[in-house]
Amino acid sequence: MGKKILVIYYSQSGQLGDIINSLTAPLIQAGNSIETIRVEPATAYPFPWTGKAFFAVMPDCVQGVPGELKPFQLKETSYDLIIMGYQAWFLSPSIPFNTILNHPSVKAVLKDTAVVTITGARNMWISAMERIKKSLQESGANLVGNIALVDKHANFISFVTIFYWMFKGKKERYLNIFPKPGVADADIDHCKVFGSAIEKHLSSGQYNGLQDELIEEKAIVVKYNLMFIESKARKIFAIWAGIISKRKNKTAWLVAFKYYLIIALFIAAPIILTVDAIFFKPFLSGRIKKQKQHYLGVN
Numbered sequence: 607m608g609k610k611i612l613v614i615y616y617s618q619s620g621q622l623g624d625i626i627n628s629l630t631a632p633l634i635q636a637g638n639s640i641e642t643i644r645v646e647p648a649t650a651y652p653f654p655w656t657g658k659a660f661f662a663v664m665p666d667c668v669q670g671v672p673g674e675l676k677p678f679q680l681k682e683t684s685y686d687l688i689i690m691g692y693q694a695w696f697l698s699p700s701i702p703f704n705t706i707l708n709h710p711s712v713k714a715v716l717k718d719t720a721v722v723t724i725t726g727a728r729n730m731w732i733s734a735m736e737r738i739k740k741s742l743q744e745s746g747a748n749l750v751g752n753i754a755l756v757d758k759h760a761n762f763i764s765f766v767t768i769f770y771w772m773f774k775g776k777k778e779r780y781l782n783i784f785p786k787p788g789v790a791d792a793d794i795d796h797c798k799v800f801g802s803a804i805e806k807h808l809s810s811g812q813y814n815g816l817q818d819e820l821i822e823e824k825a826i827v828v829k830y831n832l833m834f835i836e837s838k839a840r841k842i843f844a845i846w847a848g849i850i851s852k853r854k855n856k857t858a859w860l861v862a863f864k865y866y867l868i869i870a871l872f873i874a875a876p877i878i879l880t881v882d883a884i885f886f887k888p889f890l891s892g893r894i895k896k897q898k899q900h901y902l903g904v905n
Protein backbone atom coordinates (compact mmCIF):
# COMPACT_ATOMS: atom_id res chain seq x y z
CA MET A 607 0.00 0.00 0.00
CA GLY A 608 1.20 3.53 -0.77
CA LYS A 609 2.67 5.55 2.07
CA LYS A 610 1.83 9.08 3.17
CA ILE A 611 4.54 11.61 2.43
CA LEU A 612 4.64 15.27 3.36
CA VAL A 613 6.90 17.48 1.24
CA ILE A 614 7.47 20.92 2.72
CA TYR A 615 9.81 23.59 1.42
CA TYR A 616 10.36 27.20 0.49
CA SER A 617 11.82 28.27 -2.82
CA GLN A 618 12.27 31.74 -4.11
CA SER A 619 13.38 31.15 -7.69
CA GLY A 620 11.69 27.77 -8.06
CA GLN A 621 15.01 25.91 -8.26
CA LEU A 622 14.32 23.93 -5.10
CA GLY A 623 10.83 23.14 -6.44
CA ASP A 624 12.40 21.64 -9.59
CA ILE A 625 14.79 19.60 -7.43
CA ILE A 626 11.93 18.30 -5.30
CA ASN A 627 9.81 17.42 -8.34
CA SER A 628 12.68 15.34 -9.71
CA LEU A 629 13.28 13.68 -6.32
CA THR A 630 9.65 12.80 -5.75
CA ALA A 631 8.85 11.54 -9.28
CA PRO A 632 9.77 7.90 -8.44
CA LEU A 633 7.88 8.14 -5.13
CA ILE A 634 4.73 9.28 -6.93
CA GLN A 635 5.19 6.63 -9.61
CA ALA A 636 5.36 3.96 -6.90
CA GLY A 637 1.86 4.93 -5.77
CA ASN A 638 2.63 6.88 -2.60
CA SER A 639 0.38 9.76 -1.67
CA ILE A 640 2.28 13.03 -1.57
CA GLU A 641 1.08 16.24 0.04
CA THR A 642 3.26 19.15 -1.08
CA ILE A 643 3.40 22.49 0.69
CA ARG A 644 5.49 25.29 -0.74
CA VAL A 645 5.36 27.81 2.08
CA GLU A 646 5.19 31.54 1.49
CA PRO A 647 6.48 34.17 3.87
CA ALA A 648 3.77 36.54 5.17
CA THR A 649 5.74 39.33 3.49
CA ALA A 650 7.54 38.04 0.39
CA TYR A 651 11.27 38.61 0.05
CA PRO A 652 12.00 40.56 -3.13
CA PHE A 653 13.10 38.53 -6.15
CA PRO A 654 15.17 39.78 -7.82
CA TRP A 655 16.75 41.11 -4.64
CA THR A 656 17.98 44.63 -4.11
CA GLY A 657 21.48 44.75 -2.64
CA LYS A 658 20.12 46.37 0.51
CA ALA A 659 17.37 43.79 1.07
CA PHE A 660 19.78 40.90 0.40
CA PHE A 661 22.29 41.90 3.08
CA ALA A 662 19.57 43.07 5.49
CA VAL A 663 18.45 39.46 6.12
CA MET A 664 21.92 38.44 7.31
CA PRO A 665 21.62 39.12 11.07
CA ASP A 666 18.26 37.32 11.45
CA CYS A 667 19.47 34.35 9.37
CA VAL A 668 22.65 33.95 11.38
CA GLN A 669 20.90 34.47 14.71
CA GLY A 670 18.07 32.09 13.79
CA VAL A 671 15.22 34.58 14.21
CA PRO A 672 12.12 33.00 12.63
CA GLY A 673 9.77 35.09 10.48
CA GLU A 674 6.08 34.65 9.66
CA LEU A 675 4.53 32.41 7.02
CA LYS A 676 1.16 32.68 5.29
CA PRO A 677 -1.15 30.20 7.07
CA PHE A 678 -1.20 26.62 5.80
CA GLN A 679 -2.99 23.48 6.94
CA LEU A 680 -1.57 19.96 7.03
CA LYS A 681 -4.09 17.35 5.82
CA GLU A 682 -2.84 14.57 8.09
CA THR A 683 -1.80 14.25 11.71
CA SER A 684 1.01 11.83 10.89
CA TYR A 685 3.11 10.85 7.88
CA ASP A 686 5.33 7.89 6.97
CA LEU A 687 8.00 10.23 5.62
CA ILE A 688 8.61 13.98 5.58
CA ILE A 689 10.81 15.52 2.88
CA MET A 690 12.06 18.98 3.82
CA GLY A 691 13.62 21.30 1.24
CA TYR A 692 15.85 24.00 2.67
CA GLN A 693 18.27 26.63 1.43
CA ALA A 694 21.28 28.16 3.14
CA TRP A 695 21.25 31.91 3.52
CA PHE A 696 24.47 33.33 4.96
CA LEU A 697 25.62 29.86 6.05
CA SER A 698 22.42 29.47 8.09
CA PRO A 699 18.98 27.98 7.43
CA SER A 700 17.03 30.57 5.38
CA ILE A 701 14.52 32.54 7.45
CA PRO A 702 11.49 30.88 5.76
CA PHE A 703 12.95 27.42 6.34
CA ASN A 704 13.83 28.23 9.94
CA THR A 705 10.21 29.31 10.35
CA ILE A 706 9.04 25.94 8.97
CA LEU A 707 11.26 24.15 11.51
CA ASN A 708 9.73 26.17 14.34
CA HIS A 709 6.12 25.95 13.12
CA PRO A 710 4.00 24.20 15.80
CA SER A 711 2.03 22.00 13.37
CA VAL A 712 5.22 20.95 11.54
CA LYS A 713 6.94 20.19 14.84
CA ALA A 714 3.97 18.03 15.84
CA VAL A 715 4.24 15.81 12.74
CA LEU A 716 8.05 15.67 12.85
CA LYS A 717 8.04 13.79 16.14
CA ASP A 718 9.04 10.13 15.66
CA THR A 719 8.87 10.48 11.88
CA ALA A 720 11.49 9.68 9.23
CA VAL A 721 12.81 12.83 7.56
CA VAL A 722 14.85 13.40 4.40
CA THR A 723 16.36 16.85 3.88
CA ILE A 724 17.41 18.27 0.53
CA THR A 725 18.99 21.55 -0.53
CA GLY A 726 19.96 23.35 -3.72
CA ALA A 727 22.78 25.56 -2.48
CA ARG A 728 25.55 27.62 -4.03
CA ASN A 729 28.18 25.47 -2.32
CA MET A 730 28.12 26.18 1.42
CA TRP A 731 25.31 24.33 3.16
CA ILE A 732 27.20 22.46 5.94
CA SER A 733 26.72 24.95 8.80
CA ALA A 734 23.04 25.43 7.94
CA MET A 735 22.54 21.66 7.90
CA GLU A 736 24.26 21.22 11.26
CA ARG A 737 21.74 23.63 12.76
CA ILE A 738 18.88 21.84 11.01
CA LYS A 739 20.10 18.48 12.38
CA LYS A 740 20.00 19.95 15.90
CA SER A 741 16.53 21.40 15.44
CA LEU A 742 15.20 18.11 14.03
CA GLN A 743 16.67 16.25 16.99
CA GLU A 744 14.93 18.67 19.37
CA SER A 745 11.63 17.98 17.58
CA GLY A 746 12.15 14.23 18.00
CA ALA A 747 12.40 13.63 14.23
CA ASN A 748 14.41 10.76 12.78
CA LEU A 749 16.71 12.16 10.08
CA VAL A 750 17.34 9.26 7.68
CA GLY A 751 18.69 10.99 4.59
CA ASN A 752 20.33 14.21 3.52
CA ILE A 753 20.98 15.41 -0.03
CA ALA A 754 22.95 18.52 -0.95
CA LEU A 755 22.99 19.74 -4.53
CA VAL A 756 25.41 22.54 -5.28
CA ASP A 757 26.78 24.71 -8.05
CA LYS A 758 29.92 22.73 -8.94
CA HIS A 759 31.83 25.61 -10.52
CA ALA A 760 34.82 27.21 -8.76
CA ASN A 761 33.90 29.13 -5.61
CA PHE A 762 34.62 32.61 -6.98
CA ILE A 763 32.77 31.88 -10.23
CA SER A 764 29.61 30.73 -8.47
CA PHE A 765 29.92 33.79 -6.21
CA VAL A 766 29.74 36.07 -9.27
CA THR A 767 27.03 34.12 -11.07
CA ILE A 768 24.74 33.74 -8.04
CA PHE A 769 24.76 37.51 -7.53
CA TYR A 770 23.82 37.99 -11.17
CA TRP A 771 20.98 35.49 -10.72
CA MET A 772 19.77 36.90 -7.38
CA PHE A 773 19.97 40.56 -8.47
CA LYS A 774 18.62 40.12 -12.01
CA GLY A 775 16.17 37.32 -11.26
CA LYS A 776 17.32 35.30 -14.28
CA LYS A 777 19.06 31.93 -14.08
CA GLU A 778 21.10 32.79 -17.15
CA ARG A 779 24.74 33.12 -18.19
CA TYR A 780 26.21 36.45 -17.05
CA LEU A 781 27.68 38.35 -20.05
CA ASN A 782 27.47 35.10 -22.00
CA ILE A 783 30.92 34.38 -20.55
CA PHE A 784 30.14 32.93 -17.13
CA PRO A 785 28.41 29.55 -16.74
CA LYS A 786 24.73 29.29 -15.84
CA PRO A 787 24.25 29.93 -12.11
CA GLY A 788 22.91 27.49 -9.56
CA VAL A 789 22.53 23.72 -9.64
CA ALA A 790 23.08 22.17 -13.09
CA ASP A 791 20.01 20.79 -14.88
CA ALA A 792 21.67 17.35 -15.16
CA ASP A 793 22.17 17.27 -11.37
CA ILE A 794 18.53 18.23 -10.82
CA ASP A 795 17.48 15.42 -13.15
CA HIS A 796 19.77 12.97 -11.31
CA CYS A 797 17.65 13.45 -8.15
CA LYS A 798 15.33 10.75 -9.54
CA VAL A 799 18.01 8.23 -8.56
CA PHE A 800 17.87 9.49 -4.95
CA GLY A 801 14.08 9.27 -5.07
CA SER A 802 14.26 5.61 -6.13
CA ALA A 803 16.66 4.84 -3.26
CA ILE A 804 14.28 6.51 -0.81
CA GLU A 805 11.31 4.58 -2.24
CA LYS A 806 13.03 1.25 -1.59
CA HIS A 807 13.54 2.10 2.08
CA LEU A 808 10.14 3.73 2.47
CA SER A 809 8.34 0.65 1.24
CA SER A 810 10.23 -1.59 3.70
CA GLY A 811 10.00 0.98 6.52
CA GLN A 812 13.68 0.29 7.18
CA TYR A 813 16.08 3.18 6.66
CA ASN A 814 19.39 1.62 7.68
CA GLY A 815 21.89 2.16 4.90
CA LEU A 816 19.86 4.80 3.03
CA GLN A 817 22.38 7.59 3.62
CA ASP A 818 25.24 5.33 2.51
CA GLU A 819 23.38 4.60 -0.73
CA LEU A 820 22.74 8.31 -1.25
CA ILE A 821 26.43 9.08 -0.70
CA GLU A 822 27.34 6.34 -3.15
CA GLU A 823 25.19 8.15 -5.73
CA LYS A 824 26.96 11.45 -4.92
CA ALA A 825 24.00 12.98 -3.10
CA ILE A 826 26.61 14.76 -0.98
CA VAL A 827 30.21 15.56 -1.76
CA VAL A 828 32.19 17.38 0.93
CA LYS A 829 35.12 19.37 -0.45
CA TYR A 830 37.87 20.23 2.00
CA ASN A 831 38.50 23.83 0.89
CA LEU A 832 34.84 24.76 1.06
CA MET A 833 34.40 23.01 4.41
CA PHE A 834 37.44 24.88 5.72
CA ILE A 835 36.31 28.33 4.51
CA GLU A 836 32.81 27.74 5.81
CA SER A 837 33.98 26.72 9.29
CA LYS A 838 35.95 29.98 9.62
CA ALA A 839 33.30 32.19 7.99
CA ARG A 840 30.51 30.83 10.20
CA LYS A 841 32.22 32.15 13.33
CA ILE A 842 32.98 35.53 11.75
CA PHE A 843 29.40 35.89 10.46
CA ALA A 844 28.17 35.31 14.03
CA ILE A 845 30.31 38.22 15.24
CA TRP A 846 29.06 40.52 12.44
CA ALA A 847 25.45 39.50 13.12
CA GLY A 848 25.89 40.21 16.84
CA ILE A 849 27.28 43.68 16.15
CA ILE A 850 24.81 44.64 13.40
CA SER A 851 21.69 43.41 15.21
CA LYS A 852 22.40 45.82 18.08
CA ARG A 853 22.83 48.92 15.86
CA LYS A 854 20.00 51.39 15.36
CA ASN A 855 21.29 52.40 11.94
CA LYS A 856 22.22 49.10 10.35
CA THR A 857 22.71 50.32 6.77
CA ALA A 858 26.34 51.45 7.05
CA TRP A 859 27.27 48.25 8.90
CA LEU A 860 25.61 46.07 6.29
CA VAL A 861 27.56 47.87 3.56
CA ALA A 862 30.76 47.23 5.55
CA PHE A 863 29.78 43.55 5.81
CA LYS A 864 29.26 43.39 2.04
CA TYR A 865 32.80 44.68 1.40
CA TYR A 866 34.17 42.37 4.08
CA LEU A 867 32.56 39.44 2.24
CA ILE A 868 34.14 40.37 -1.08
CA ILE A 869 37.60 40.89 0.46
CA ALA A 870 37.29 37.69 2.53
CA LEU A 871 36.43 35.59 -0.50
CA PHE A 872 38.73 37.03 -3.14
CA ILE A 873 41.76 38.03 -1.04
CA ALA A 874 41.77 36.49 2.45
CA ALA A 875 40.45 33.00 1.61
CA PRO A 876 43.13 32.13 -0.99
CA ILE A 877 45.88 33.29 1.41
CA ILE A 878 44.46 31.39 4.40
CA LEU A 879 43.94 28.26 2.29
CA THR A 880 47.54 28.40 1.07
CA VAL A 881 48.89 28.79 4.62
CA ASP A 882 46.65 25.94 5.77
CA ALA A 883 47.72 23.69 2.87
CA ILE A 884 51.40 24.14 3.81
CA PHE A 885 51.40 24.24 7.61
CA PHE A 886 48.28 22.48 8.89
CA LYS A 887 46.35 20.28 6.45
CA PRO A 888 49.14 17.70 5.91
CA PHE A 889 49.23 16.98 9.67
CA LEU A 890 45.48 16.81 10.25
CA SER A 891 44.34 14.16 7.80
CA GLY A 892 42.73 11.98 10.51
CA ARG A 893 40.75 14.90 11.91
CA ILE A 894 39.71 16.10 8.45
CA LYS A 895 38.48 12.62 7.49
CA LYS A 896 36.39 12.45 10.67
CA GLN A 897 34.90 15.87 10.03
CA LYS A 898 33.99 14.94 6.45
CA GLN A 899 32.37 11.70 7.64
CA HIS A 900 30.30 13.67 10.12
CA TYR A 901 29.04 16.13 7.49
CA LEU A 902 28.25 13.30 5.09
CA GLY A 903 26.15 11.59 7.74
CA VAL A 904 22.78 12.27 9.33
CA ASN A 905 23.75 12.35 13.02
Ligand SMILES: Cc1cc2nc3c(=O)[nH]c(=O)nc-3n(C[C@H](O)[C@H](O)[C@H](O)COP(=O)(O)O)c2cc1C
Nearest residue numbers: 617618619621622694695696697726727728729730
Ligand atom coordinates in the same frame (compact mmCIF):
# COMPACT_ATOMS: atom_id res chain seq x y z
C1 LIG B 1 20.20 35.94 1.02
C2 LIG B 1 20.85 34.72 0.42
C3 LIG B 1 21.97 34.17 1.02
C4 LIG B 1 22.55 33.01 0.50
N1 LIG B 1 23.59 32.42 1.16
C5 LIG B 1 24.06 31.22 0.74
C6 LIG B 1 25.05 30.52 1.50
O1 LIG B 1 25.50 30.96 2.56
N2 LIG B 1 25.51 29.33 1.01
C7 LIG B 1 25.05 28.80 -0.17
O2 LIG B 1 25.52 27.74 -0.57
N3 LIG B 1 24.08 29.42 -0.89
C8 LIG B 1 23.56 30.61 -0.45
N4 LIG B 1 22.56 31.22 -1.15
C9 LIG B 1 21.95 30.51 -2.31
C10 LIG B 1 20.72 29.71 -1.83
O3 LIG B 1 21.09 28.71 -0.91
C11 LIG B 1 19.98 29.06 -3.01
O4 LIG B 1 20.85 28.27 -3.74
C12 LIG B 1 19.35 30.06 -3.94
O5 LIG B 1 18.80 31.13 -3.22
C13 LIG B 1 18.27 29.42 -4.81
O6 LIG B 1 17.30 28.84 -3.97
P1 LIG B 1 15.72 28.95 -4.19
O7 LIG B 1 15.24 27.60 -4.64
O8 LIG B 1 15.14 29.35 -2.86
O9 LIG B 1 15.48 30.01 -5.22
C14 LIG B 1 21.99 32.41 -0.67
C15 LIG B 1 20.88 32.99 -1.28
C16 LIG B 1 20.30 34.11 -0.75
C17 LIG B 1 19.07 34.70 -1.41
